[in-house]
Amino acid sequence: MDDLELLHRGPSGRLRPAEGYGRRVRRIHPEPTGDIDSAEVVLDDARPAPPGRPWVLVNMVASVDGATNVGGRSGKLGGPSDRRMFRALRGCADMILVGAGTVRAEGYRPPRTPEDTIATRRRIDGQDERPRLVVVSASLDLDPNASLFADRESTDPPPIVATVTTAPTSRRALLEPVAEVVACGETRVDLTGLLAVLDNVGARTVLCEGGPDLNHQLVAAGLVDELCITVSPGLTGGVGGHHGSLLAGPPLSATTRLSLDRVLTEDGFLFCRYLVS
Numbered sequence: 474m475d476d477l478e479l480l481h482r483g484p485s486g487r488l489r490p491a492e493g494y495g496r497r498v499r500r501i502h503p504e505p506t507g508d509i510d511s512a513e514v515v516l517d518d519a520r521p522a523p524p525g526r527p528w529v530l531v532n533m534v535a536s537v538d539g540a541t542n543v544g545g546r547s548g549k550l551g552g553p554s555d556r557r558m559f560r561a562l563r564g565c566a567d568m569i570l571v572g573a574g575t576v577r578a579e580g581y582r583p584p585r586t587p588e589d590t591i592a593t594r595r596r597i598d599g600q601d602e603r604p605r606l607v608v609v610s611a612s613l614d615l616d617p618n619a620s621l622f623a624d625r626e627s628t629d630p631p632p633i634v635a636t637v638t639t640a641p642t643s644r645r646a647l648l649e650p651v652a653e654v655v656a657c658g659e660t661r662v663d664l665t666g667l668l669a670v671l672d673n674v675g676a677r678t679v680l681c682e683g684g685p686d687l688n689h690q691l692v693a694a695g696l697v698d699e700l701c702i703t704v705s706p707g708l709t710g711g712v713g714g715h716h717g718s719l720l721a722g723p724p725l726s727a728t729t730r731l732s733l734d735r736v737l738t739e740d741g742f743l744f745c746r747y748l749v750s
Contacts, residue, residue, distance in 0.1 A: 497739065498554070498737055499737065500736070500737050501737070502735060510590075511557060511737060511739070511744070512557070512560070512561040512564065512588075512590055513590070514561075514735075514737070515562055515564070516564060516594050518565070520565070520678050520698070520699065522672070522677050522678070525672060526669060526671075526672050526696070527568070527668060527672055527677050527678055528678045529699070530565075530566070530678065530680050530698065530699040530700075530701060531681045531683075531688055531691065531700050532680060532681070532701045532703075533682075533688070533701075533702055533703070533719050534550045534551055534703040535550070535703070535704060535719060536550055536705050536708060537704060537705070537707065538709060538710070540709040540710075540718075541684075541685065541719060542578075551705065552705075552742065554740040558744050560591070561591065562680055562701060563584060563587070563680060564587045564594065564595065566604045566680035567601070567604055567675070567677055567678050568604055568606070568607050568671055569584065569605070569681075570609065570679050570682070571606065571608055571609070571681070571683065571684075571687070572609050572684045572686060572687040573612070573615055574684055574686070575682065576615065577614075577615075578684075581606070581608075581619075581620075581621045582620045583603070583620070583624055583625040583629070584603045584604050585603070586602060587602075601629075603626070605629070605632065606633070607632065607667075607679070608635065609635045609662050609667070610640075611636055611640060611660065611661060612644070613634070613636050613641060613645055613654075614644070615634065615644075615648060617647045630653070631652045632651075632652050632653070633652065634654045635656075636654060636656055636657075637660055637661065637662055638656045638658070639659055639660055655667070655670055665694060668696060681697075684721070685718050685720050686721045686722060688720050689720040690722070692720060692725065692729055697749055698749055699747070699748055699749070700746075700747040700748075700749070701747075702719070702744075702745045702747070703742055704742065706740075706742060729749060730749070730750035731747040733747055734746045734747060734748050
């Protein structure tokens with residue numbers, strides 16, 4: 474703990490920023506480093522796909538007191554350093570998995586073309602230029618004219634919408650011209666089946682961006698391999714109600730054990746990478 478404390482405490486023992494604190498990315502676990510490139514660190518991480526499905530990475534941001542949104546949006550918890558990490562994690566993904574509620578609340582758009590460093594790595598690794606979106610929606614309550622569908626590059630495949638066999642046929646008919654609609658399950662989307670579908674089309678790494686209900690379903694089903702949590706340096710006043718949480722659902726049948734793999738820090742943010750034990 475001595476090295477970690479030196480990053481945050483002066484000789485008197487009083488808390489103070491270390492030199493350069495808030496301006497550079499450093500690793501503080503497992504051992505401190507000098508300046509590093511967060512994108513290169515994330516892209517260098519090993520993510521071996523388990524048999525029959527892709528590697529699943531969940532990424533969320535939370536305040537120090539555990540809130541995952543402010544006024545219904547997670548963006549208010551972020552900052553430039555968090556957005557850089559967000560782009561880096563998207564850069565390693567073949568597909569981005571997200572719940573329909575998060576799509577509506579956050580006003581999702583198609584993934585942007587990544588910066589040069591990430592774009593080069595994607596080409597070397599044989600990945601598409603941009604990850605493909607996969608939206609989970611049992612009800613198909615999605616606007617077919619939304620930017621998510623309307624603004625994609627013409628050379629990109631349409632988003633995948635994962636739904637159920639009992640979804641309203643009228644809504645499915647509206648979405649089929651702008652999305653690839655896949656039914657997995659009867660009344661609730663079968664995430665194990667969905668990941669098998671994504672594996673069959675070549676996805677090696679799937680990045681889940683929430684929301685909390687989708688996160689809970691993935692964890693409860695034992696389908697999460699990696700959890701990346703950004704701790705935002707702020708307080709919102711509590712985690713109940715509209716502030717949200719990382720997982721939303723009934724108590725898990727057993728505690729999911731996590732191993733802390735790495736902690737980066739920039740601008741007061743902590744970027745924690747956990748692996749599921």
